[in-house]
Amino acid sequence: MIGFTDFPVRNKTYAGANGSKISVLYNNALYMLKFPAVPVINKEMSYANGCISEYLGCHIFESIGIPVQKTMLGTYTKNGKQKMVVACKDFTAGGFVLQDFASLKNTIIDSAHNGYGTELSDIVKTLEEQTAIDPKLLTDWFWDMFIVDALIGNWDRHNGNWGFLYHPETDKISLAPIYACGSCLFPQADAEMMRKILDNPAELEIRIFERPLSGIKINGQKIQYFKFISSLENTDCNKALKRILPRIDINKIYKIVDEKPCISDLQKEFYKTMLRERKERILDFSYQKLRKREHSKSQAR
Numbered sequence: 001m002i003g004f005t006d007f008p009v010r011n012k013t014y015a016g017a018n019g020s021k022i023s024v025l026y027n028n029a030l031y032m033l034k035f036p037a038v039p040v041i042n043k044e045m046s047y048a049n050g051c052i053s054e055y056l057g058c059h060i061f062e063s064i065g066i067p068v069q070k071t072m073l074g075t076y077t078k079n080g081k082q083k084m085v086v087a088c089k090d091f092t093a094g095g096f097v098l099q100d101f102a103s104l105k106n107t108i109i110d111s112a113h114n115g116y117g118t119e120l121s122d123i124v125k126t127l128e129e130q131t132a133i134d135p136k137l138l139t140d141w142f143w144d145m146f147i148v149d150a151l152i153g154n155w156d157r158h159n160g161n162w163g164f165l166y167h168p169e170t171d172k173i174s175l176a177p178i179y180a181c182g183s184c185l186f187p188q189a190d191a192e193m194m195r196k197i198l199d200n201p202a203e204l205e206i207r208i209f210e211r212p213l214s215g216i217k218i219n220g221q222k223i224q225y226f227k228f229i230s231s232l233e234n235t236d237c238n239k240a241l242k243r244i245l246p247r248i249d250i251n252k253i254y255k256i257v258d259e260k261p262c263i264s265d266l267q268k269e270f271y272k273t274m275l276r277e278r279k280e281r282i283l284d285f286s287y288q289k290l291r292k293r294e295h296s297k298s299q300a301r
């Protein structure tokens with residue numbers, strides 16, 4: 001792991017509520033260093049595993065072929081204490097400004113809720129009515145991200161956790177790489193919790209079928225990934241499932257987890273189990289159901 005303590009600190013600052021952040025110059029590039037957040041659910045933990053979640057989540061997006069911020073795990077010593085950090089390469093280099101989806105949503109005048117509201121119908125309306133990006137491209141991007149978030153169990157893809165890169169001089173706008181994956185893969189689970197989930201099928205099933213919930217809501221209720229995806233009710237979601245699933249290589253994902261010596265064996269087993277089970281029981285299951293439905297429809301014709 002790279003020690004970031006001695007690299008020059010810059011004045012770029014970052015928002016967000018999960019742990020403190022600073023910027024440093026490393027190899028002539030700007031990096032945001034995210035420190036581990038104080039656990040809010042599990043008070044027994046000294047700090048949550050959000051840095052590892054960020055690193056793994058981003059590398060899983062990358063393995064699937066979706067543009068994502070570059071991340072590295074490292075350490076930083078503050079007040080004599082060494083902490084694990086995740087270094088996220090700042091993607092605004094070259095004069096770009098990050099504009100989150102919430103601010104794009106604010107341009108849709110008759111949107112019923114504010115930019116940060118995550119009601120799916122408002123999001124979909126924005127995807128379709130905004131004029132910054134080709135609506136089809138944006139819709140595909142949103143649902144591709146949704147499918148991968150289902151795989152990695154991300155509960156925090158709110159409208160501030162994805163967005164666009166805007167260049168004020170040229171007025172050009174494009175999709176920003178994926179960022180903000182620190183809330184995937186159960187960052188608040190400690191060793192005892194991981195053991196319990198691995199050893200107890202009922203506990204494991206809760207973490208596949210029920211938890212975590214998505215950050216996106218329908219009628220004010222957070223979406224349950226399994227229930228929603230396997231219902232096959234949303235055509236754009238179905239299309240994304242067909243696009244993304246064949247690109248998920250579980251062995252590549254295992255390798256991402258296995259090659260990090262700073263992750264304990266128990267944690268590796270936990271992450272690999274969660275990812276395999278979520279892939280098989282949410283995504284593979286829904287995909288097979290979809291193929292069956294399409295097959296019977298084509299037979300009926």
Ligand SMILES: Nc1ncnc2c1ncn2[C@@H]1O[C@H](COP(=O)(O)OP(=O)(O)O)[C@@H](O)[C@H]1O
Nearest residue numbers: 014015016017018069088089090091179180182
């Ligand atoms: N790689 C990056 N380059 C530039 N800005 C970033 C990058 N990653 C995140 N940000 C900005 O920093 C904010 C906080 O980062 P995020 O990972 O979402 O932290 P938190 O989990 O605390 O919300 C984001 O909302 C975004 O505005």
Ligand SMILES: [Mg+2]
Nearest residue numbers: 016017161180
């Ligand atoms: Mg955030």
